[in-house]
Amino acid sequence: MHILLTGGTGLIGRRLCRHWSAAGHRLTALSRQPQRVAALCGEQVRGIADFAAYGDEPLDAVVNLAGEPIADRPWSAKRKALLWDSRVRLTERLVDWLESRSQRPAVLINGSAVGWYGDAGERPLEENSSAAGEDFASELCLAWEQVAREAEALDVRVVLVRTGLVLAPEGGFLKRMLPPFRLGLGGQLGSGRQWMSWIHIEDQIALIDFLLRRADAAGPYNACAPQPARNRDFTRELGRALHRPAVLGVPGFALRLILGELAVLLLGGQRVVPRRLLDAGFTFRFPELPAALQDVLREQH
Numbered sequence: 001m002h003i004l005l006t007g008g009t010g011l012i013g014r015r016l017c018r019h020w021s022a023a024g025h026r027l028t029a030l031s032r033q034p035q036r037v038a039a040l041c042g043e044q045v046r047g048i049a050d051f052a053a054y055g056d057e058p059l060d061a062v063v064n065l066a067g068e069p070i071a072d073r074p075w076s077a078k079r080k081a082l083l084w085d086s087r088v089r090l091t092e093r094l095v096d097w098l099e100s101r102s103q104r105p106a107v108l109i110n111g112s113a114v115g116w117y118g119d120a121g122e123r124p125l126e127e128n129s130s131a132a133g134e135d136f137a138s139e140l141c142l143a144w145e146q147v148a149r150e151a152e153a154l155d156v157r158v159v160l161v162r163t164g165l166v167l168a169p170e171g172g173f174l175k176r177m178l179p180p181f182r183l184g185l186g187g188q189l190g191s192g193r194q195w196m197s198w199i200h201i202e203d204q205i206a207l208i209d210f211l212l213r214r215a216d217a218a219g220p221y222n223a224c225a226p227q228p229a230r231n232r233d234f235t236r237e238l239g240r241a242l243h244r245p246a247v248l249g250v251p252g253f254a255l256r257l258i259l260g261e262l263a264v265l266l267l268g269g270q271r272v273v274p275r276r277l278l279d280a281g282f283t284f285r286f287p288e289l290p291a292a293l294q295d296v297l298r299e300q301h
């Protein structure tokens, strides 16, 4: 199979490239720095700077993950425009390019996030029985998914991967959380009651591969382990896995003051159920948080 990735140089993309190269697939990654693709994704992966550079070669699948990191900085108007353009506008260009091709891929696997649901409190969230939220992150995911779905009119199977917090040794949100925890300065955020839907990076790669190969998979899939954790329980497990106390905590008002609108990502939460993956027969290798954290932190040492 020839697979085109956007965001192939990212946390999830690099692992996908390694996984699919080993399985013998041919890979191309769209990147703002195509010259770095081989070093980051593997020697066999070709880097291109724009879709047109893909050429006339047959294309079997597209995996669209590119996007400016959402939780790195407060959401100023400029930052929001960058977050939007790097996902929604880039996906519009992708769909336009697919339309212009005489040969189209069978499937588009598009990124999204559990933030699609907004801060949903205690409600368990399944794909087909829940409404989208109304904060900026929800609007962004909603628009990103809607644009991707335009490829359905081109006879492309569109899969939307609503990803939770990815636990990985080499990066992502856990790596940012670790320094204070290692110093014994970690603790819950706000009330600590908010739900965190998480997934081990190995399960994330396995489920994207599963959805690629399942010809009947289409529409939204929650990509998170079947047992989400409250922030205070996640905090306790992380402290335990690191053999450090995790009792300090940050009050909600302080986070709102420092982070503004972005604080909703930390103080709000989603209790997400991966209903459609479970119904499709996907098996999680890391369904429980303590084992997932231990595995990820073991690889860090």
Ligand SMILES: NC(=O)c1ccc[n+]([C@@H]2O[C@H](COP(=O)([O-])OP(=O)(O)OC[C@H]3O[C@@H](n4cnc5c(N)ncnc54)[C@H](OP(=O)(O)O)[C@@H]3O)[C@@H](O)[C@H]2O)c1
Pocket (backbone or CB within 6 Å): 006, 007, 008, 009, 010, 011, 012, 013, 030, 031, 032, 033, 065, 066, 067, 068, 069, 070, 082, 086, 090, 111, 112, 113, 114, 163, 164, 165, 166, 167, 172, 173
């Ligand atoms: N990791 C998570 O916990 C998580 C959770 C939910 C959703 N997601 C979503 O899933 C996708 C992949 O996640 P990830 O963690 O692998 O992301 P990542 O490590 O941040 O990588 C994203 C990639 O997107 C490209 N990119 C960044 N800023 C861009 C911009 N301004 N314009 C165009 N391209 C840009 C970069 O590729 P180049 O530098 O090569 O251009 C980068 O490698 C993201 O869209 C993310 O929001 C991730």
